[in-house]
Amino acid sequence: MAEVNKLIYQLAGIGLLMFVVNGCQKSDDAVTPAKPQTWFDYFGKALNDSLKAKKVGYGFVILENGAVRSSGSGGLKSRASEPEGEKAFTLDTKMHIASMSKTIATMAFLHLAAEKGIQTTDRILPYLPPAWVKGENISRITFRDLMTHRSGIIGLGNNCVNGAFSENNWLGFKQLIQQGVKTANRGNYCYQNANFGLFRVLIPGILGYQFSGNDVTDDQQTQQRFMEYVQKNVFEKVGINNVIANQPTGDPTYSYSYPYTGVAGWNPGNFTNVVGAYGWHLTPSEAGKLFATVLSTTDQRVLTTAWKDTLFNNRLGTFAGTVPDGAIQYHDGWWFLKLTQYQGVRTVWMRFPNEVIAVLFVNALHHSRGNFPSDDGTDIVTYLARAYTLTRQMKTGRKNAGELTLEHTEPH
Structure with a gap:
């Protein structure tokens, strides 16, 4: 619950900030009106603030009907101790998406x-x-x-x-x-x-x-x-080219433990001979574009509407659950090395009601649990779904009935 409480405080802070900004504006015509804050802005800021505090590499994209509504990234994909030196984790950072590959x-x-x-x-x-x-x-x-x-x-x-x-x-x-x-x-x-x-x-x-x-x-x-x-x-149908099942030459995304212990990062290497259930490497921007275009728009270049219905109705390469707003579909990914501690990646795409899709990548796992980098065991699927729910409730001013439920709660 600590992770959820942290999000609540962050969301409350967003609301307070907007109250102060709007309340202090003068009626002078020379004052530029503040840009209206959308629910997507709140959702993105809450994720950014929470993930930034973890000091891990991360990237996320939130889309509605295939259009990017919010995004964020931070931390490092390569630390100063690595041969490549310190490099930022951005929305264009290629990373192993692990079992998100199953949906592909x-x-x-x-x-x-x-x-x-x-x-x-x-x-x-x-x-x-x-x-x-x-x-x-x-x-x-x-x-x-x-x-x-x-x-x-x-x-x-x-x-x-x-x-x-x-x-x-x-x-x-x-x-x-x-x-x-x-x-x-x-x-x-x-x-x-x-x-x-x-x-x-x-x-x-x-x-x-x-x-x-x-x-x-x-x-x-x-x-x-x-x-x-x-x-x-699949990839080229939505405008994504040259996707591989390996790290970009000379530019790997390393995996770390959380909290960072100073142990050198892990380069998972080449997945070409096992690609299928896992292995593809995408950026957060590319993954958002792929999953949103295919699964939350009317675009039929990869799947017709009938085949999309078949995929969702039969849980093909996807898992299902519910949030207070309604049904969700998702597939998460998990890849790790454990020696004295865990190092790895955690990924997820999630489709919320009203054709909203969020994609989240992190390049660190909890050093003792081998799961999403949280302090209380909250995993990535629960973390993202609850962030969505809390943000929606803050924006609408009402709490919908129901709780988060997942058909299969284990990491995939």
């Missing part, structure tokens, strides 16, 4: 499904490499199963622990498909990166790639074809 994989698949006449309830089997051994129940898995984490895949350890690199490269996928899924696990929710990582193999298969049976060749070819398809049919 969903967009790409749905765009291709519309082109090829494929339904989300179709089976994935025809598009897997023929040389892969198919284990129990693999023939029953549908695209929708993957996009809702209900395929029955629970990881190589058979314990629903989410896999990272070892289960999300070519050989990891091959092992998971050979292992198969138990009937008892089919249809049950189990968050697994591999569910979305497999689209790196499936999309080339749908496009007609003839798998050679050589692991090295097929691995490289599916990486290239998947990335080309996403680039041309």
